[in-house]
Amino acid sequence: MIKFGEAVFGNEVKAVINLVIGKGKEMDEAFTNALTRTPCPLFANLRPNLIVKPLTLVVPRHPISSEIQDELLNGVIQYGVAKAIADLDLEEDLKIIATVSVPDVPLTTLTKRKLFQYYYGATKLAINRALNEYPSKEKIKKEKYRALHPLVGFRDVRLERPPYLQVALDVPTIENLEFILNALPKSDRIILEAGTPLIKKFGIEVIEHIREYFDGFIVADLKTLDTGRIEVRMAFESTANAVCISGVAPKSTILKGIHECQKCGIMSYLDMMNVENPINLYNSLKLKPDVVILHRGIDEETFGVKKEFSITKEDVDAILAIAGGVSPENIDELIKNYDILIVGRAITKSRDPGRVARMFVNRLGDDIEQYRLYLDEDEEIDIYSRVR
Template sequence: LWVPQYLHVAMDLVDMGTVERVLKAVPKSDHVLIEAGTPLIKQFGLSVLSKIREIRPDSFIIADLKTLDTGNLEARMAANASADAVVVSGLAPIETIEKFILEARKTGIYAVIDMLNVSDPVKLVAELAKRGAAPGIVEMHRAIDTEGSKPNWGKIKDIKKAAGGKLLVATAGGIRQNVVKTALESGADIIVVGRAITASKNIQNAAEQFLDEMNKEEIDQFRVMTDF
């Protein structure tokens, strides 16, 4: 993940036919990340990652395990299943999160902390940084069941500062096109979108509209110009 911003397509799905349709329709881009959501992994197990990889061999794939215990074991399981990143819940004991992050590093994948229902994300990131276990990605997540609430994106810059180094922040939870600019202006590096893409009648068009909103064409052109 070398140059934000990224569109992160979250597949919180339980039907493999729908998964395949989404994977084939979402544009192939360096700035599109693919997530095997928690319901998808619960339905099919981590073996679903290899099925995703068959359809999109070059995509960056995230396994949303929302780990709460056995952090090092679950991080390694995701790495062995070909994940590029794996998600731990910020509600887990800090020792679990620390072991999870260190194991993810050891296996060469990104550790993501999902801050759903975490009261003080800045404090958690600062404590992990003190332990030498700052995550690669922090996800500021509003639950599907609480989408009427206001998203808490005001702390993004504080979270990055608390990490004391390079850290990407994702915004998630009922994201629609009309809030993309606000999220980016708040400091978000990754925009997590689920049903607005996966449940769309025209999946490709929906994803392209989000990418347009993020002005990804300009960044892709920049990459081409600097690859020589």
């Protein structure tokens, strides 16, 4: 039996522990291999000549390059780990391997006390998590769209929490683009679309320019009609999260574009503008797009063309988006049937694009962070029922 656990405590002085706990032949081999590695780890002890049971190895994650690190590793860090093991009163035939980070910080009473407390708590937490196989698959699914890594600073959004407002940036100048980007509210509900005219004028690199202002989900509206693989790869290399392929393209182009999106790990949009029977096209595709757009074009709106869409969420196993004719007056009705509302000129041509965007966003629901708990306050209390 081998199980794994992890815990991190602290900010400016930090304890990071990755832990293996178990028993049996496989664990004995892992323990012996860890003991003979270079640089050599140390047994966790409460004082010299008093190692704890179950036997525990403390292994530094990186080379020890200073006298301060050497003293911290052999002092408060291994003592914090050892004291936690002793207090847990675990089965003696278990073995534990704990890899630890060793900061290079001033040797003050305060920093030594902090590291002891952090490693004492982190060791107990990592063992509890390991023995209870935390986190569960359900926990990971719940957290994956809202987890924010402190050294990354942004979330990777995959459109798992609709509805969304997709702002179509079909603007003529970089100055106008920047004005809109600065005006838009900060919201998890907003998707940005690098519109076809914008990309045609400034090139696919305009996505990288948008990225300087916006770290969320960006769609490259290429309306790809040919060379599906090449265009998708170009958008991917410019950090687009999705590429829009035209539904009137040859089926081979559509399939190659969707396949390239899957290879690159980005999402595929299929724009059904001018497609007579969207359901038939969708059903005929061996590879399915992630998002289907029901689209009434700007020129159609200009000439007063009315188009009714009969496709619903029940017809496709995909995110359903609508473009054309979306307004604050019909938003409540539209979000019953569509996951993404695509709005262009109503926002980008407004004198106050931020105010108009907020009118839409405020009707879509709360942001992810609104009810975010501090760190892992939502961790299940009953996981500690087995070991204290």
